[in-house]
Amino acid sequence: MSAFAPTERAVARWENEGGAVVHALRDQFPGVLDWHYLDTAATAQKPQVVLDAMMRAGGADYATVHRGVYARSANMTLAYEAARRRVAEFIGGREDEIVFVRGATEAINLVAQCYPKKGRVLLSQLEHHSNIVPWQLAGWQVDVCPLTADGKIDLDAAEAMLTPEHKMVSFAHISNVLGSVLDVRRAADMAHKVGAKLLVDGCQAVPRLGVNFVSLDADFYVFSGHKLYGPTGIGVLCGRKELLDVMPPYQGGGSMIDRVTFAKTTYAPAPTRFEAGTPAIVEVMGLRAAIDYVDAIGIDAIHAHETELVRQTREALRSINSITLHGPEDAAGIVSFSMEGVHPHDIGTILDEEGVAIRAGHHCAQPLMEHLGVPATARASFGIYNDESDVAALVRGLERVKRIFG
Template identity: 45%
Template sequence: MDVKEIRKQFPILDQDVNGKPLVYLDSAATSQKPLQVIEAVDDYYRRYNSNVHRGVHTLGSLATDAYEGAREKVRSFIHAASTQEIIFTRGTTTAINMVAESYGKSVLKDGDEIVLTQMEHHSNIIPWQQTAKATGAKLKYIPMQEDGTLSLEDVKNTITSHTKIVAITNVSNVLGTINPIKEITKIAHGHGAVTVVDGAQTVPHMKVDVQELDCDFFAFSAHKMVGPTGIGVLYGKKQLLENMEPVEFGGEMIDFVDLHDSTWKELPWKFEGGTPIIAGAIGLGAAIDFLEDVGMDNIAAHEKKLVDYACSKLEEVEGITTYGPEKRAGLITFNIDTVHPHDVATVLDSEGIAVRAGHHCAQPLMKWLDVTATARASFYLYNTLEEIDAFAEGLIKTKEYFGDVFA
């Protein structure tokens, strides 16, 4: 994997920020976009901008072919059984809300259980809180181990015959914990429950096979996997989606409309009301082409090298606390003694280094960690070891700066 050649495809990386070369370490929030994706979206708007599924004219046919072609690329990328199982959404948040609203509220009743973890992103907590309030279901949380992992024994003890839904992240956006989804799904299915997987931090970084995982629903966003913002995917098993009602109504998703009743299109279109996110889907298709050209195994291996190196560099800096297990995805969440994470991010930004600071939309996890906020550096296929060196040097400067301030 030639990272120097890969970086040439990302024009945004070739710039200075605050007089220093940009070191972008915030890909867990959103990834940068390669020329291949930018040009694919530009080509759609310049050459064949048209609505899909409606017109028989040439531009409409080109747009429909590109839009549905992107759906097939997604199907293949995550190894779904059919394109009918691929729903385009606005992103992971919309996808999870769709499951909570359509599936959750139709199957849950008073006394049923929804099982979560404390490491969930707010987007995989709040929809279930609202669903529980509406149905009388109860929220339960799988306990976490000291290092931020889950014990399968705890999973077995938490999921019961009353559990109907297990909603869980595949990879924690804070700890980098990689949860054993296949094993958890097997336990859930043993009790008749379905699994809803937040795959936002998984699909960009490692191979995903939803059939092997056997999960029932899987959600992710394009913008974290070198694709455009504003589009994501809900994968759902066909037999479940067929029995679910749409949550948005209007054009595109109907079969027949009468004055007093209507019928819906077949899957996947019954869930895609209104003019869909055409340019976004085309951009997502181009992003998948890009990632597959690089190779997901190559990306995973490169990120492992980066995060292992970064962990070793941070161990050399006194006063830094890192959070999460030894085996982790490509990110490090940390704090510097006596320095607020926002101050850390501000000083690093003055050095041209972009990291995230705050609660990372994971306030229950912050409470579990007994902190109000943390800083996070997250890595991707375009990052280099030299950038991690610059990051480590930036942390030392941060410590020195605040040491001088409080001396």
């Protein structure tokens, strides 16, 4: 608890002393000290409280779950299931609607493979590869919705494209490249009108927007723990219970069974039937600690802070006449850009020499790069540990890039 106290004190000053609060938060992230880390959209750094929780779970508290009759195993099982309840509370779902998976990629694969009514799926041009390839592998017929001029999913076009043949719509809540935000409720209404279900990729949204599974009216919602200041190797599929109950298991093994014989096996109810094998016990404990950490700061405060950093960054980059900004003005936590005559990899390399870490490449969104007419972009993405000094360092580094390639 003592490791968490500095955050609680800092939160109380957030509105009046924003810079001081961020500095207090930065001190709690071992991975960002003396480094301008602007790649949170790829993976967020972890606060010490999460690292400590994982150390305890993997050390003094460690035991298997769901199988042991000894006290420590029983206690770890209680903690593991308490983490499931905590996740449900955080995103507004029910405990029996939360499936622990390795990440959002596995969650989408699970739905693509196991949803019993395969047919046409409507995606958009801005989707991450993990929201494209699984549908292709599972044999779905893929249709693609265009984007608006400012890089948002064109829901007017999507509505015109939807037919009763569409069994699924699968969109990103926030684009990992452009930062554009989806009107999830409208997307859900459109999908349901033709009898389709809506899956939402919430990887970029859960760390920076308030998410309520019920009010969004989605059918499936997925996210990864490591985008939420938690560990890698753990993610969440939140699905309507009535849909999970009619889906067959994704994998077979221990824990997900009711009874096994060589003649026939029966399966446990959802969500257990989708959690074959020994689970990621330590990572689940880390995810719970990350949720507690983010909740203590407040999602609204995080979103407001990142929105201001995006505004400052876009304003500063507009002053560099060789830079083209991609995406909408109201992007959430992400700024993607191109510099005339300079490959993004060169931008990233020079910025690294300046102590600034950005992402450069196609960001696992090659169809979007084709739509933008570029091979790749440079991307700066923000977290709760970033402040104006990171924006200033980025701008200084880009001015050096311009001088070198001038």
